[in-house]
Amino acid sequence: MAEEFEPLIVAFCCNWCAYAGADLAGTSRFEYPPNIRIVRVMCTGRIDTTLVLESLRLGADGVLIAGCHPGDCHYQRGNYMMEKRFSYIRKALETIGIEPRRVRLEWISASEGGKFAALVREMTQQIKDLGPSPFRPANNPR
Amino acid sequence: MSEREFLARKTRAAIDAFRSQRLRWVTGRSQAKVEIDEKRYRQVVDSIMHDEVERHMLIGAIKEKGPLTVEELSQLTDLHPSTIVKHIIALRYNGVISEAGEKNKQYLYRLL
Numbered sequence: 001m002a003e004e005f006e007p008l009i010v011a012f013c014c015n016w017c018a019y020a021g022a023d024l025a026g027t028s029r030f031e032y033p034p035n036i037r038i039v040r041v042m043c044t045g046r047i048d049t050t051l052v053l054e055s056l057r058l059g060a061d062g063v064l065i066a067g068c069h070p071g072d073c074h075y076q077r078g079n080y081m082m083e084k085r086f087s088y089i090r091k092a093l094e095t096i097g098i099e100p101r102r103v104r105l106e107w108i109s110a111s112e113g114g115k116f117a118a119l120v121r122e123m124t125q126q127i128k129d130l131g132p133s134p135f136r137p138a139n140n141p142r
Numbered sequence: 143m144s145e146r147e148f149l150a151r152k153t154r155a156a157i158d159a160f161r162s163q164r165l166r167w168v169t170g171r172s173q174a175k176v177e178i179d180e181k182r183y184r185q186v187v188d189s190i191m192h193d194e195v196e197r198h199m200l201i202g203a204i205k206e207k208g209p210l211t212v213e214e215l216s217q218l219t220d221l222h223p224s225t226i227v228k229h230i231i232a233l234r235y236n237g238v239i240s241e242a243g244e245k246n247k248q249y250l251y252r253l254l
Contacts, residue, residue: 048159049169072254088169091188092160095195096152134149 005129007061009036010118012051014044017109018066024113032120035127036064043067044105045078049089052103056093059135062102062127065127066116069107079107099130148220152195155202157251159194174196194220197229201253209250 013019019040025032034074041047044067055063065086067079082105104123108116143152159165168187178186194197196219203218204210212230230251233239242252 050157053157053160057150085169088187088191091191092156092195095155096190097149098153110181129151134146135153 005128005132007035007132008059009011009062009064009123009127010055010060011036011064011066011120012041012044012047013038013041013108014021014067014074014078015040017068017072017107018116020110021066021108021112021116023116024110029038030113030117033124036120043073043075043078044082045073045080047082047085049085049092052089053092053098056098056102056133057081059078059133060103061130061136062123063131064123065103065105066108066119067105069109072109077079080118085135098134101130102127102133112141143218151202152199153196155198156195157197159191162194163196165191165194184245193229193232196225197233200226200229200233204239204251204253209252211248211250212243213246213248215251 003005011022013016013022017040023039044065047065052063052065065082067082070079070083073079086103086105089103093100093103106119108119156165159170168190199219199221200215203215207214210218212223212226215221215226219226230239234251237254239251240254242250244250
């Protein structure tokens with residue numbers, strides 16, 4: 001029987017909001033799929049476009065960028081910078097020929113543990129529907 | 143070349159393009175500081191991004207295989223020869239590539 005495809009999602013979470021939200025999801029015992037690998041960054045504004053593209057090139061099936069709600073950035077403008085950069089990331093993915101829905105930008109505050117868990121569940125399902133990353137070797141469905 | 147290899151090559155070109163000064167300069171600008179409307183600004187940035195990805199595909203191919211002709215570049219990158227010539231003019235003007243002899247009556251191009 002063929003194994004069900006289990007996506008690998010890389011999540012870049014800002015230290016002040018989304019990472020704290022993920023932490024809260026854990027301490028509140030909200031269940032979410034183990035398909036996500038969290039990378040803590042100080043702010044979404046420091047996530048370079050190349051980090052996202054490199055993650056996909058190295059085999060991630062999806063990339064989640066999670067930061068503070070607009071207006072709540074610890075560094076004032078970081079999430080606005082990311083929002084602008086995100087439009088370029090999507091455009092670059094279209095140019096390359098990768099489904100832009102593999103990359104998502106979401107706002108999660110430190111108190112939204114439930115939202116984080118729900119988002120991971122939803123995104124995992126979305127990536128399952130999209131199928132494996134085109135970079136994944138055919139003989140390595142993971 | 144398999145589809146996966148081609149996609150990986152294109153993604154690597156996009157990563158190099160986003161590391162390049164030209165793309166960093168335009169994507170890092172605040173729109174408020176540019177005296178054109180947002181729609182036009184977007185069009186300019188999109189076209190620069192598109193060109194930079196294609197140019198880095200050409201640079202990547204020459205880096206990997208050594209001096210190449212337009213025809214060989216076209217086979218490796220799947221770009222139309224007229225598009226390649228357009229990029230070669232720009233890359234030559236910017237001092238990135240230059241001619242390196244001839245092959246089958248076509249110029250070979252190498253990285254500087």
